[in-house]
Amino acid sequence: MEWRDGLPFAVDYGDGYFGSRDPRSEVQEVFIGANALASRFRQCRRFVLAETGFGSGLNLLMALQTWRHEAPPGAFLSMLSLEAHPLAPEDLAAIHATLGLDGTDARRLRSQYPPPVAGLHRIEFPEARAVLTLALGDAAPLLSGVAGQVDAWFLDGFAPRSNPALWNTGVFRQIARLSAPGATFGTYTAAGQVRRDLEDAGFEVRRVPGHGRKRERLQGTLRTRPNTPVSSRSVPERVAVVGAGLAGLAAAHALQARGVTVEVFDPAGVAGGASGNPAGVLLPNLHPQDLELNQIALAGMRHTAALTDHLEGKTHRPIRLASGVAFHGISAHGRKRVQRLQKAGPARAGLLFAPEGPGCNPAPHLFYPDALALDIRALCEALAAELAPVRHETVQDIQTLANGSLRLQGASGLEEYDAVVLALAAGHQRPLCPEQAAIATVDGQMSRIQAPLPDWGGFVATGQGYCIPEAHGRAWIGATYRHTAAPATTAPAYTTAEDDQANLRHLSWVPGLQDPSEVKVLARWAGTRAVVRDRLPLVGPSRMDPEGRVMLSLAHGSRGLLYAPLAGEWLADHLLGLIEPLDAHTRARLDPMRIAVPGEDSAES
Structure with missing residues (x-):
């Protein structure tokens, strides 16, 4: 990056980081307005926003500002952004200083800015009830490993003529795959090939007046596709977490932050097992x-x-x-x-x-x-302080019901939940899932x-x-x-x-x-x-429920600090269809299906 006429310029791409001398109004019109974010934010409980081309982060910081003003209390924003060539931290800070970006969100972005390592990196904005998954590397392979459903896209990046790796059918097909029904997009470009490729990928594309001196730009909506299978899995709004150690509390904390009603069960109370480690x-x-x-x-x-x-x-x-x-x-x-x-x-x-x-x-x-x-106990107690009091009860059984919910049997009787997370302490006497036999x-x-x-x-x-x-x-x-x-x-x-x-x-x-x-x-x-045998935790759906309503966060061993909070974050995003913090190949390393369970047919396992 170098500075030309007071604005940042990418030498290798022969293009500027902004399309005009008024970057804020450009973002407001080309991305935020084109996706009608203000009105959509007002009506949502959770929203997923994605962009191609992170650059300086201006687009997402302005979207976060809109989110803070418009979103209802308790709503949650999940963001995804792709970047093949991340700015150096000092260049990022210089652009932010030029643009006057020094609010809470900009400071959090700079303080958590990841190292230049390919893959997915999380940046947390707890005051805004939002997270950003910043994906570093080439767009098409990165998108192929991402899970989640996107509601709106910012198609940004350097000009298609100089950056064809970002503007091609492989990328657009992945964008369509990740898009929720009715997903929208906005972009600064009006290139004919981009329009045709987006239409081929399944979007209705419209030409609209461009920003500033630019004559035209594009925006559009994902078409309803015939014969598309409809998922029968509903988003859980009431979840039970069994286990009040670090794994269970981290999952409960992540779910509650995303607007889910959570109840935690553990007869030993907060950090009653190995998570009581001082x-x-x-x-x-x-x-x-x-x-x-x-x-x-x-x-x-x-x-x-x-x-x-x-x-x-x-x-x-x-x-x-x-x-x-x-x-x-x-x-x-x-x-x-x-x-x-x-x-x-x-x-x-x-x-x-x-x-x-x-x-x-x-x-x-x-x-x-x-x-x-x-201090792991102090960490657990701080997590628990943000949740409803832990219920000091033993869960005796979990039953799957025809209506898609789960019934838990405990000391208080039978209660129904949309999903259950099992984060049991070592040596839990009553087996609640078959995977416990392999621990x-x-x-x-x-x-x-x-x-x-x-x-x-x-x-x-x-x-x-x-x-x-x-x-x-x-x-x-x-x-x-x-x-x-x-x-x-x-x-x-x-x-x-x-x-x-x-x-x-x-x-x-x-x-x-x-x-x-x-x-x-x-x-x-x-x-x-x-x-378990390979010393990695069991994180994901249990065998006991093919519908994926019973989730596991088990067997973190002596590395609970490393794995358990991340597992809770992944479980919450997976259950709610938000952008997940691990790509598909990496997440498979934690899948409970990787281990054999005693008594299970070896041919099936």
């Missing part, structure tokens, strides 16, 4: 070759951090314990992992680690500047200690075990990993002095922990975690 580490699980796994890690890191920022701002209660995590290659396996990731480079790992960064041990290490230590349980103990720890910068040290430093030589260390003999048991995890010593042995490489006799144990905590 100190956990938000750390990516990276692989030098597995780009899908790295994409999930990047999405999980970003979402949990944004959620933490939002909740700390609302509750004024600290949830973060430390910022920055160094992973040291202490064991042979750990050294090999560090070296392979260093060789692959941070670009293959979502730019999550810095090529060079601080450590507290000479061993090879990776530094994750955006990784965090969090194993693992106990883990943490120890809070007083030790002669030097000040190494306040970041978390991990390798074999982890050490979360506090002030005055105190720290949380952990955690043991002990497979339980009976996964179905509901007995709570127990703490032992032997596990304190195991934690210290695993962390003898940490400065100040070499001599156990100089370490005093101040407190202990233990919890039971649920896992």
Whole structure:
């Protein structure tokens, strides 16, 4: 990008970022007015807006401004934007300064602007009740992996003559696939080939007077297509969430933010299981070759951090314990992992680690500047504070009814819901879905200690075990990993002095922990975690209901901070037909159908 006559210009495309010297009025007429957004926003509960060509974000920031003025209370806006060549953060900030974009939404956009990594990235606007999914990369392949139904399109981007990758039948067919009945579009261009291609894709296209000096532009509506199958699945408006740990509360929080009435059931109350952990580490699980796994890690890191920022701002209660995590290659396996990731480079790992960064041990290490230590119980309590009180009841059974709803049987009797999210704690005694039979349980103990720890910068040290430093030589260390003999048991995890010593042995490489006799144990905590064979969670529809009304968020294991909030966001968007935060291929890695269930016909599985 360079500046020409006071406006940003894309040299490679030979085109400006705006079509006139009055970009705001251009956006108002060409996109917001063409899609009649003001009147449509006033009448909606949820709306999905998408654009091709994010650029500076001006289009969506102005749409957000209209949304704030017109949308009824409780309505929710989901936005999708595509960008093949994202601006550098400093160029984005310079354009915003030129346009006078310094409101809450513009600041949130800049603060959450993603790294230049291909894929889908979420940006949250909680005050506006909106989210943006910013898709970086080539339009056609990106759109083919997107799920959701779009109500209105901004077809923006550099001129078709210089940017044919954005203005072609492959892109327009994907736009039509994602469009809800009656979806509309507006665009600055009036190119004849664009008009013909849009008509071939299924849109009624009209020429209208252009903006400023431009003679014509296009706008239109998706035609009603004959013989199009009509989905029998209705949008759920009343959802039950079973489980008040991090997974259940995150799903309930995301659903409520989208205008759904949610009730949470858990006899143990908020964070009664492993989510009661007083100190956990938000750390990516990276692989030098597995780009899908790295994409999930990047999405999980970003979402949990944004959620933490939002909740700390609302509750004024600290949830973060430390910022920055160094992973040291202490064991042979750990050294090999560090070296392979260093060789692959941070670009293959979502730019999550810095090529060079601080450590507290000479061993090879990776530094994750955006990784965090969090008080997981405090995070759960902050989520619960925004919801209706948790119902301290055990759900005994789930029945599917002919009218499309689900009936839950609990201590209060029978109640009907449009959908159910099962986010059960490890060792839940009563099986409610067949997938529970494939889950194993693992106990883990943490120890809070007083030790002669030097000040190494306040970041978390991990390798074999982890050490979360506090002030005055105190720290949380952990955690043991002990497979339980009976996964179905509901007995709570127990703490032992032997596990304190195991934690210290695993962390003898940490400065100040070499001599156990100089370490005093101040407190202990233990919890039971649920896992499946590949150590990824089960997120998606359960086998027990082919209609997709029973959804799972299970088996997050020791990476609940990384996966559970993202899973809740995905479940809410999936149930409501909004733009989902993971593309289809990446999301399949979490699909419960990937695992075999004991007793299931192997030919079918």
